[in-house]
Amino acid sequence: MDPATTRQVVLLSRPDDVPRAEHFEIRETPVPDLAEGQLLVRTEYLSVDPAMRGWVSAVANYAEPVGIGEVMRSLAVGEVLASRHPAHQVGDVVMGMFGWQEHAVVDATAVWLTVVDDDLPHSLALGVLGLNGLTAWAGVHRVLRPRAGSTVVVSTAAGAVGSIVGQLASRMGCRTVGIAGGPGKAARCVEEFGYDVGIDYRAADFQEQLAAATPEGVDHYFDNTSGPITDAVLARLAPRSSVLVCGTAAITSWDPWPTGPRVERIVLTRRARIEGFLAFDHLDVLEEAVGELADLVRSGRLAHREHVLDGLEHAPGAIAMLYEGSNEGKLVVRLP
Structure with missing residues (x-):
């Protein structure tokens, strides 16, 4: 009834x-x-x-x-x-x-x-088989399009989207660096989600750790936060790099307009590309993405x-x- x-x-x-x-x-x-x-x-x-x-x-x-x-x-x-x-x-x-x-x-x-x-x-x-999975899958395959050997940095890397991004990039042969809040989540990036390096953004030496983890610079950045974390990553951009802006959790208000380091010069000199991303623009590949991710989950290859x-x-x-x-x-x- x-x-x-x-x-x-x-x-x-x-x-x-x-x-x-x-x-x-x-x-x-x-x-x-x-x-x-x-x-x-x-x-x-x-x-x-x-x-x-x-x-x-x-x-x-x-x-x-x-x-x-x-x-x-x-x-x-x-x-x-x-x-x-x-x-x-x-x-x-x-x-x-x-x-x-x-x-x-x-x-x-x-x-x-x-x-x-x-x-x-x-x-x-x-x-993982819905909006989060689609966001990660389309962000990696349609926007960032990393090549084997490139360095991919992800913020909120232990989260529902970031954890999938890191695993997909690793499967493509990329070096992956995950940024998360707290030593426990930074360790989880490596131990559970397969990142090559996990960094706690709250650590006093965060920028030094980021530099050590990206000696050749950052080829691709999946940005879930904006704010100071992103400021630090953008300073490490490699030539012809790409940045996907998926979330702005660090921006708490648009009134007044948020301010921070001016990035235009580094974008220019590195010939970098920054693109905003909404999963709603990629619903045409939802079934394809879910099908691939379901196979990975079912076989235990996607945590x-x-x-x-x-x-x-x-x-x-x-x-x-x-x-x-x-x-x-x-x-x-x-x-x-």
Whole structure:
């Protein structure tokens, strides 16, 4: 029997910085009837991603901000309970932009992927076999395009995206340098994710360690942070290098405009390329990327971590965990 009501997490107020639990509330609401072309999905896992800070900000972003009182925008994975669209059948497991809610009535266009790897946990469709995997795969293969022997540096290298980037680059024969917060995560880069070198950006001698790890300079940089970490890496750019800007976690506000070292001269003299990256621009290769990554996960050749929170009530405070660095892998919320 289809549910009559569902619980949702809605945006209560707009944060000035990182969204926290007090900026959301949980409400119970009736489940609407399906219109033609819609699905009813019982969500199994909700995704928690750094991009959510931008989605609730009043400052201009690449996406329209979530409105006050609206369900928090989120990728989710779950089972189709009812369908009025021929491409989706009852019992299908689908991943898409369903929001932070226990049950979602959505247009079929909200579905990104039908999960076919039933031998693997469905939660992976939100991480290594979802947006995080696509970000890493497309960033490496479509944007950075490193060659064997090149030096690839990754910030937030033990995170859900960075850990995959390092492993993909290593498989291509690159020398990989991972930057992470704290000696434990720096060690994890090497011991668990196969980086050649792991560096703690909080160390007093961070810049000296970075120089020692990149004696020939940095050929490719996958930037998940911006800020002082990126300032240090850009100073090490090699000729004809490339930089992919995927995240700006170190920038807490756009008012006033953030300032830092002027990079134009080093970009000019190194003939470097800097490119902004959004995974949404690469959805055309999602199935290809997931197919390759699933084979690697299944065979044990791609390490990954998950941090699972149980219950919808944990979602409102989860975004802050990402910016505090307290999660130990891809952060998801499991629903009963």
